[in-house]
Amino acid sequence: MKIEKLSVRNFRNYECEEITFGENTNIIFGNNAQGKTNILEAIFLFSHGRSHRTKSDTEMIKFGSDFMKLCLEFCDSDREYKAVLQLSKNGKKSITINNVPITKLSMLMRYLNVVMFSPEDLQIIKGAPLLRRHFLDEAISQLYPVYLKRLISYHKNLAQKNNLLKKMRFSGNTNDGMLDVWNEQLSDDGAFIMKYRADFTEKLNSFSSDIHKEICGEILNLLYTPSIDCDIIDKDNFYNKLSVAAEREIENGSSLYGIQRDEIRFFIGDKEIKNYASQGQQRTAVLSLKMAQTELIKDIRGEYPVLLLDDIMSELDSLRRSYLAGKIADKQVILTCTDTDSAIGKTSAVYKVENGGIENVSASRK
Ligand SMILES: Nc1ncnc2c1ncn2[C@@H]1O[C@H](COP(=O)(O)OP(=O)(O)OP(=O)(O)O)[C@@H](O)[C@H]1O
Ligand SMILES: [Mg+2]
Incomplete structure (x- = not known):
């Protein structure tokens, strides 16, 4: 998979710029707050449909403008793609790929695969369980659009169930047939999601443990710890667990079990990383994780994703840098x-970014 050209209009601090990329390492350098990460964010939008750093799409429109427009040309081994994303100030967003409107996120995700690696990724290890689930969900969704569909469906039903539980708790009504309806639906999607999570974590673990050993000789282990603990992951076991918990859930006024409470744990040897590992060990684990994700995408899709590395060189020591350079x-x-x-890496192009302007300085830097 290769990205060839990005054009941006009224995006963040850019008015109207264009940037072409070569097949190896493309360097975007400049002082702080000049627009480097903005370029990676624009690319990320085409693979994930959303920004990697903001929840509100309209924040990305250049101050004082009514709309933004991004255009990305990329290819895989089969064909060339031209994707266009437009967003207006009222929040209306449209995406087309080769002139075909993309109406669902699950449609978009099958085209462009990228793996972003930024200093904030340390939070995947250190932060709340939600961030680890989020990492896993995005990684799986990139490869299996059906997973994303099930996830969206699960969360819609979960919101309905939580509303009902709140009402039941408030009214003292302990017998509402709808609770069972929601539990049935949650069990169907939930067991599906659990299976994918378990399978994906296992595959990711086999890549990341090899990579991690290669980098530093330590044993890295990923462990999927589902909230619904059962020997066989299936709809019936999921449903039984929810049924048994119903009374407590009504008392509590919210759901107590399900994929929204799953955890993915990281270990070095038998020690859990977030509690024991040094900052450097945590960074190395993230590096291994992201490189494992890269290999897994290649394994499943047959092509490497494009790597977006946001300011991570300063975070890595020379050993890890040279490992990454080789990879x-x-x-x-x-x-x-x-x-x-x-x-x-082998330099394809060098761009200097200054105050929303992009200058190709490849010739003078090679
Ligand atoms: N909607 C917007 N309109 C105009 N400018 C914006 C908008 N959103 C963000 N910016 C500006 O874009 C600038 C560049 O941001 P970016 O995160 O790309 O910088 P950077 O070069 O990656 O810096 P650093 O090295 O500190 O990470 C910031 O100064 C920010 O104020
Ligand atoms: Mg930045």
Whole structure:
């Protein structure tokens, strides 16, 4: 998978710019707050349908403008794609790929695969369980659009169930037939999601443990710990667990079990990373995790994703940097940094970003 060209109009601090990418490492450098991450954000939007750093789409429209328009040209081994994303100030968003309107996120995700790696990713290890579920959900959704459909359906039904539980708790009514209806539906989607999570974590674990050992010799282990603990993951076991918990859930006024309470735990040896590991060990674990995700995408889709590395060189020591340099040799990489000295890989293009302006300085830097 290769990204060829990005054009942006009224996006963040850019008015109207265009940038072309080569097949190896593309370096985007510049001082702080000049627009480097904005470029990666624009690309990320085409693979995930949303920004990696803001919840509100309209925040991305350039201050004082009514709309933004992004255009991305990319290809995989089969064909060329031209994707266009437009967003107006009233929140209306449209995406087309080769002129075909994309109406669902699950449609978009099957086209462009990227793996973003930024300093905030440390939170996948250190942060709340929600962030780990989020990482897993996005990684699986990129590869299996049907998973995303089930996830959306599950969360819709969960919101309905929680509303009902709140009402039941308030009214003292302990017998509402709708609770069973929601539990049935949640069990169907929930067991499906659990199976995918379990399977994906296992595959990710087999890649990441090898990668991690190669980087630093330590044993990294990922463990999927579902909220509904059963020997066989299926709808009936899920449903039984919810049925048994119904009384307590009504008392509580909210759901107590389900995929919204799953956890993914990271271990080095038998020690849980978030409690024991140093900052450097945590960073290395994230590096292994992201590289494992990259390999898994290649394994399943037959093509490497594009790697978006946001200012991570300064975070890695020379050992990890040289490991990464070796690993990216056969991949397209778009990386941001404040100075080109810390860039890695075989350089395809070098861009200097200054106050929303992009200058191609490849010739003078190679
Ligand atoms: N909607 C917007 N309109 C105009 N400017 C914006 C908008 N949103 C963000 N910006 C500006 O874009 C600038 C560049 O942001 P970006 O995150 O890309 O910087 P960066 O070069 O990655 O910096 P750093 O090295 O600190 O990470 C910031 O100064 C920010 O104020
Ligand atoms: Mg940045």
